[in-house]
Amino acid sequence: MPIQRKAYLLIALLLSFSLIQQAHAGHIRKRKIKKLFKHSQILGNHFTGFALYDLDNQKMIYELSDDKYYTPASNTKLFTFYTCLKMLGDSIPALKYVVHNDSLIFWGTGDPSFLHSDLKGINGYTFLKNSHKKLFFATGNYTGQFYGSGWAWDDYNDYYQTEINALPLLDNTAILYADKNDSLRIRPAYLKSYLKCDTTYRPSNFRVKRDFLSNTLIYPFMPLPKNYRQEIPWKTSTALTLALLQDTLKLPVTEVHLPLPADAKTIYNTNTDTVYKHMLQPSDNFIAEQLLLVCSTTRFKTLNADSVISYSKTHFLNDLPDAPQWVDGSGLSRYNLFTPRSIVFLLCRILDEVKNEELLHSLMPAGGVTGTIKKAYKTDNGQPFVWAKTGSLSNNYNQSGYLVTKKGKRLAFSFMNNNFAGPVAQVRDEMVRIITFIHDNN
Incomplete structure (x- = not known):
């Protein structure tokens, strides 16, 4: 064979090899990912759904x-988040109000930031405090229940199941703690009169329990542990809302029953991105549920989460691959059912709506850095590579979000695990192993 022809063949082979290498570098290798799932000793014992985009x-x-439906748990908050992006502006409405002569009549909007312990929405409070008007709280515009559809009633004493209402104050949650003298204290202090010692109440360790139907709080006759802290949702009522408003404002507030007029004005509280971050990173159920009511106040005269969900499904989510079964804002309900491919479709929509990937990543839990996956992932030389919303209920654990590989590929994924009998840590660690492999090898 002539030397010149050999040279041409060698060059052709090298070029062909280079093109193959470039092709491998530019595409995620589906075969290797399939093997990870096929040979997993953890994922084969329950229902697993995965979509990588x-x-x-x-x-x-x-x-x-x-294409199968799974219980999403707090992955539901992604649907709430997207609905808020479509319906809310850059600030959360705190109150609706009208002024008649010497009277100021106001309606709640469901704003979760109103005097919130972290969000500290004070514009509505300051407006009422400095109005120099007689204050009237108009009730009856919230038409839902204090719990979402399908919630577990026996979780009422746990911090994550706060009741829903039109005008939440101070997180709708009592904070019990040991002070520097190891004495039991409660915030807000107004609730102190509800706190009782009960010698017949004998839990295995010190724990305060609220009566299901009232705000009576009992604690056992036993030593208070150092650094004790417990958060208990209180039983909402118009009477308690009025009492807490008056106690905080140091002004009288009277209840009235009036429909919201079309000419009502709005006072705004906290920046929406700040509120979204507090919903997504720690997976705050209270904020998620109340945000649906805030969306409601922008479109309807009454506050109703079902109306917002129906509106969102009709106007924003009508082209999902699979119609979602969506019933609440937080994912506490097991009635929620979504498919992984619909969640991936939603993640693409969220990215399009935010239009700023860096901002979106800053709102989400970041692997190894913030939120509910802070301890789940390791960073890549100090930089996170996964930003995902977790979702957990007993026997269920999911993650859905965004992933950037070592070679800079931008991916969206939904990884859902339902009905496993083993420990959640085992399933979570296997998910982390697979997502990390995808990052490291592509």
């Missing part, structure tokens, strides 16, 4: 039972 090439990379 290439954001740059706009195509699905790998699917495993992604």
Whole structure:
């Protein structure tokens, strides 16, 4: 064979090899991901759904039972988040109000930031405090229940199941703690009269328990542990809202029954991005549920989460691959059912709506850095590579969000695990192993 022809063949082979290498570098290898799931000793014992989507090439990379419905738990908050992005502006409405002569009549909007312990929405409070008017709280505009559909009633004493109402104050939650003298204290202090020692109440360790139907709080006759702290949702009522408003404002507030007029004005509280961050990173159920009511106040005269969900499904989510069964804002209900491919579709919509990937990542839990996956992932030289919303109920654990690989590929994924009998840590660690492999090897 002539030397010149050999040279041409060698060059052709090298070029062909280079193109193959470039092709491998530019595409996620589906076969290797399939093997991870096939040979997993953890994921084969329960229902697993997975969808991995290439954001740059706009195509699905790998699917495993992604058209099946799963209980999403707090992945539901992604639907609430998107609905808020479509319906709210840059600030949360705190109050609706009208002024008649020497009277100021106001309506709640469901604003979760109103005197919130972290969000500290004080514009509504300051407006009422400095109005120099007689204050009238108009009730009856919230038409839902204090719990969402399908919530577990026996979780009423736990911090994550706060009641829903039109005008939440101070997180709708009592904070019990040991002061520097190891004495039991409660915030807000107004609730102190509800706190009782009960010698017949004998839990295995010190724990305060609220009566299901009232705000009576009992504690056992036993030593108070150092650094004790417990958060207990209180039983909401118009009477308690009025009492807490008056106690905080140091002004009289009277209840009235009036429909919201069309010419009512609005006072705004906290920046919406700040509120979204506090919902998504620690997975705050209270904020998620109340935000649906805030959305409601922008469109309807009454506060009703079902109306907002129906509106969102009709106007914003009518082209999802699979119609969502969506019943609450937080994901506490097991009636919620979504498919992984619909969640991936939603994640693409969220990214399009925010239009700023860096901002979106800053709102989400970041692996190894913030939120509910802070301890789940390791960073890549100090930088997170996964930003995902977790969702957990007993026997269920999910993650859905965004992933950037070592080679810079931008991906969206939904990884859902339902009905496992083993420890959640085992399932979570296996999910982390697979997501980390995808990052490291692509």
